Amino acid sequence: MPQVNGIALMVFVLLFGLITWLGFAAARWRRGDLDQLHEWGLGGRRFGTVVTWFLVGGDIYTAYTFIAVPALAFGAGAVAFFAVPYTVLIYPLLFLVFPRLWNVCHKRGYITAADFVRGRFGNRWLALAVTVTGIVATLPYIALQLVGIQVVVGALGVTGTGIAGDLPLIIAFAVLAAFTYSSGLRAPASIAIVKDSLIYVATFAIIIVVPMKLGGFREIFAAVPAQKLLLAVPGPHTTGAYGSYATLALGSALALFLYPHSMTAILSASSGGAIRRNAAILPGYSFMLGLLAMVGLFVIAAGIADMPAYAWGFKTFKNNFAVPALILHLFPSWFVGVAFAAIAIGALVPAAIMSIAVANLYTRNIHREFINRNPTNKQESQMAKMVSLIAKLGALIFILFVPTKYAIQLQLLGGIWIIQTLPAVMLGAYTRWFNDWALLAGWAVGTFAGTAMAYASNLAATYTITFTGYSFPGYSALYTVILNLLVVIVLTPVCNALGGQRTRLDETVPADYTA
Amino acid sequence: MPAENGAPSKRRNWSWWYLLFVVQFLVILWPPFYNKAEPALLGIPFFYWFQILWVLVSAVFTAVVYLMTRESR
Numbered sequence A: 001m002p003q004v005n006g007i008a009l010m011v012f013v014l015l016f017g018l019i020t021w022l023g024f025a026a027a028r029w030r031r032g033d034l035d036q037l038h039e040w041g042l043g044g045r046r047f048g049t050v051v052t053w054f055l056v057g058g059d060i061y062t063a064y065t066f067i068a069v070p071a072l073a074f075g076a077g078a079v080a081f082f083a084v085p086y087t088v089l090i091y092p093l094l095f096l097v098f099p100r101l102w103n104v105c106h107k108r109g110y111i112t113a114a115d116f117v118r119g120r121f122g123n124r125w126l127a128l129a130v131t132v133t134g135i136v137a138t139l140p141y142i143a144l145q146l147v148g149i150q151v152v153v154g155a156l157g158v159t160g161t162g163i164a165g166d167l168p169l170i171i172a173f174a175v176l177a178a179f180t181y182s183s184g185l186r187a188p189a190s191i192a193i194v195k196d197s198l199i200y201v202a203t204f205a206i207i208i209v210v211p212m213k214l215g216g217f218r219e220i221f222a223a224v225p226a227q228k229l230l231l232a233v234p235g236p237h238t239t240g241a242y243g244s245y246a247t248l249a250l251g252s253a254l255a256l257f258l259y260p261h262s263m264t265a266i267l268s269a270s271s272g273g274a275i276r277r278n279a280a281i282l283p284g285y286s287f288m289l290g291l292l293a294m295v296g297l298f299v300i301a302a303g304i305a306d307m308p309a310y311a312w313g314f315k316t317f318k319n320n321f322a323v324p325a326l327i328l329h330l331f332p333s334w335f336v337g338v339a340f341a342a343i344a345i346g347a348l349v350p351a352a353i354m355s356i357a358v359a360n361l362y363t364r365n366i367h368r369e370f371i372n373r374n375p376t377n378k379q380e381s382q383m384a385k386m387v388s389l390i391a392k393l394g395a396l397i398f399i400l401f402v403p404t405k406y407a408i409q410l411q412l413l414g415g416i417w418i419i420q421t422l423p424a425v426m427l428g429a430y431t432r433w434f435n436d437w438a439l440l441a442g443w444a445v446g447t448f449a450g451t452a453m454a455y456a457s458n459l460a461a462t463y464t465i466t467f468t469g470y471s472f473p474g475y476s477a478l479y480t481v482i483l484n485l486l487v488v489i490v491l492t493p494v495c496n497a498l499g500g501q502r503t504r505l506d507e508t509v510p511a512d513y514t515a
Numbered sequence B: 001m002p003a004e005n006g007a008p009s010k011r012r013n014w015s016w017w018y019l020l021f022v023v024q025f026l027v028i029l030w031p032p033f034y035n036k037a038e039p040a041l042l043g044i045p046f047f048y049w050f051q052i053l054w055v056l057v058s059a060v061f062t063a064v065v066y067l068m069t070r071e072s073r
Helices: A006-028 A037-045 A049-060 A063-108 A113-121 A124-155 A162-183 A186-214 A217-222 A240-256 A260-267 A272-281 A283-302 A308-330 A333-371 A377-401 A404-425 A436-456 A476-498 B007-012 B016-028 B046-069
Strands: A462-467 A470-475
Touching: A006 A162, A006 A186, A006 A333, A037 A260, A037 A333, A037 A377, A049 A186, A049 A260, A049 A272, A049 A283, A049 A333, A063 A113, A063 A124, A063 A240, A063 A260, A063 A272, A063 A283, A063 A308, A063 A333, A063 B016, A063 B046, A113 A124, A113 A333, A113 A404, A124 A162, A124 A260, A124 A308, A124 A333, A124 A377, A124 A404, A124 A436, A162 A186, A162 A333, A162 A377, A186 A217, A186 A283, A186 A308, A186 A333, A217 A283, A240 A404, A240 A462, A240 A470, A240 A476, A260 A333, A272 A283, A272 B046, A283 A308, A283 B046, A308 A333, A333 A377, A377 A404, A404 A436, A404 A476, A436 A462, A436 A476, A462 A476, A470 A476, B016 B046
Parallel strands: none
Antiparallel strands: A462 A470
């Protein structure tokens, strides 16, 4: 059992207290009427370039990312670096597609991707498919953020059995739930500024100090086993590790901005221009992520995994303990407190945005569409606040009572599911050529095939397609979204013919998509 | 015929500068190009420093595209 680290714990609690205060104070920031859903759930669409940078950065580079990417590098080596090409690919997508989506959402008052699909294709069942996919893909993601908190709290030496052991997580959850309820999207936006400053400081300290203590980069990389240092060169008749690496990067990139929480953060920007500018400055976070992925290799070089002092952590949290162990091993207590607080607060920001995104989806696209068609503004925002509470409570219960590996597997499936909304949402921003029922059929085929591939490969991210003696291991999400798109393209003329001369419902006009 | 609402404005906004994005995609999606240890930089193998450098290069590309396409919007 580990010892409680007093100084680290004190710094940690102080910083946590600071952001709690900030989260509540945020309700008064750029004040708006929080009884309106777009004020509570999108911060009134008033965030400029700088706040959007912190908000989107804090949203998509989550605490789990900062724990899991180095953990994967520690365990599997070079393949974990696919996170870097992935973050290189996302910004051209952000630049090309999302200013158009922002414009149409702003002009038509849409606050979710499903709102857009409903307006663009006039099919409530297609919109429902987008909504349900978004909610189901996001819930395990919220649960994984809580795992990030669990790891650092455990590393601080705060442990216990039963309820006492879970108490820190329950407190963090209560804080998160309360400020999200009262301040909406303004809370994670203001906290993101503090959290990201801490993360940047901690990362650069680690990347400078650790090589100095371990004798330089040359020694560190010399200590990494050869098979982990680079990707395995594929043999004949297969695309091997190269295929997996590239498809994982591309598939993850296509999926990212389809997640409801990415959409929420992007739509809260004050203009399409703010989004374009962010496509150029958000790679600042990718740069940091690349450095952090290398830190996973530092852990191998430091030989920490074999030290008895950290055996407990590695046994409890597996490879996710790699970065916390390195920080505990090489840094003074006060810095441990700062770095761990950065990770824990880093979990609260995306968790808050995710729960707000789920709340927006449920309120707009299920409750208003199918249950109460004419809510008042106040009823609508009140419903969203309640749903954000329920989403977080669900995530907490999940993480307390279900083994972590199921949350990880569900999050993997979530990536495969969410990418199936790509034709309707991303391509829909450019063209109305697709038939709505064909889109729904493509979604169903992609979702089913993706789930089947995941099960066939024992819930690994990659699936190997064999074709005339050649094998192509690759990310199931990418394979199945291509299948989805083929189904949509083939069925669109068929469905159009079957539907006869039915008027096409599209409430948007071309001018909606440009500034 | 289906009304392609988005298409006309897309064509109006086309810029050759977008080809920078294609370069950015092709280089990073072709692992044989960078899956090697040498030349190392400060002891960091090529595989690692090149991809991190490419993050910065792609940020510059995006900034260039932003500046060059700004007037047409």
